[in-house]
Amino acid sequence: MKVNHWLRYSWLVCAVLFWYFMNRMLTKFLTNYLSQTFINLPSAMHTLIVTVLIPYGFSMIILYLLIKPLVPYRFLAKKKMTFKELVNYSVVMNGIGMFIFLLFILGCRLIGVSIKQPLGDSMVSEWLMALLLLLLNPIFEGILFRKLLLERVPALPHLKQALLGGLLFAVPHFFSLGIVGGLRTFWLGIFLAYVTLNSRSLKYSAILHSISNLYAYYLLTFLLDYPVLFFLFYFVGMPCWAFYLIQRYFKSAPSSEKDWECKL
Structure with a gap:
């Protein structure tokens, strides 16, 4: 990237870090304030305030003010994605992602290394957890990371821009979920990010995000009670399907980056 591109991206990374640590500070302040004033909010309300209102309300306004000087690269006209494309993207994204993630967990456990695992908060009710994972997080994180931030990532070929957008999305999660x-x-x-750039729409990435949370939380939790099915699905079926789709994609991939479309 050019020097001004590096400066722009560094600005975005610093803004995301400021947003994350401001969320933690405000959450700690709210918790201490409630404990000192003996105000007991219902657990559902407290969770929504901490996970939605603070990060995607007040904090997101501050983040927007920080990145507002960066002129956004507006997305062009929206393009529709077929159901088959969404399914194939979901298979590659989750089939490989969860396969590697679970391998890391198994490897760390074998060598005795403790890692953070995003298995949810036991104090949150199941319906609220479902609301957060399947609806609210995909929508609000989409607005933050794939609207406000991704539009301000340096204008590069889609694959490179998606890599930078993915890193912005991962930065706060390295602190909250650990390295793995x-x-x-x-x-x-x-x-x-790549789906958003290709479709010029937040709708499809939000759907894929919701499917990913469903795959990584609910389906995983269910199949853990059936070790054989769990192994066949997460370590054989989905990874093999994903690698098949990747192989097929690269066989038909265009020679010029400017012609890249949703081929999966």
Whole structure:
């Protein structure tokens, strides 16, 4: 990237870090304030305030003011994606991402290394967790990372721009989920950014984000009770399908980067 591109991207990274640590500071302040004033909010309300209102309300306004001086590169006209394309993107994104993620977890456990695992908060009710994972997070994180931030990533070929957008998405997750969770989020962020850039729409990336959360939380939790099915699905079926799609894609990939479309 050119020097001014590096400066622009460094600005975005610093803004995301400021947004993340401001969220933590405000959450700690709210928790201490409530405990000192003996105000007991219902757990659902407290969770929504901490996970939605603070990060995607007040904090996102501050983030927007920080990045406002960076002129956005507006997306062009929207393009429709077929159901088959969405399914194939989901298979590659989740099939490889979760396969590598689970391999890392198994490897760390074998050598006795403890890592953070995003398995959810046991204090949050199931319906609220579903609301967060399947609806609110995909929508609000899409607005933040694939609207406000991705539009301000230096204008580069889509694959390079998606890599930078994926790294922005992963930066706060490295702190909240650890290295392994952050790497999986990086992989996920690349795909979501690439789909957004190709479709010029947040709708498809939000759908894929929701499917990814469903795949990584609910389906994983269900199949853990059936070890054989779990192994066949997460370590054989989905990875093999994903590698087949990647192989097919690169066989038909165009020679010029400017002609890249959703080929999966």
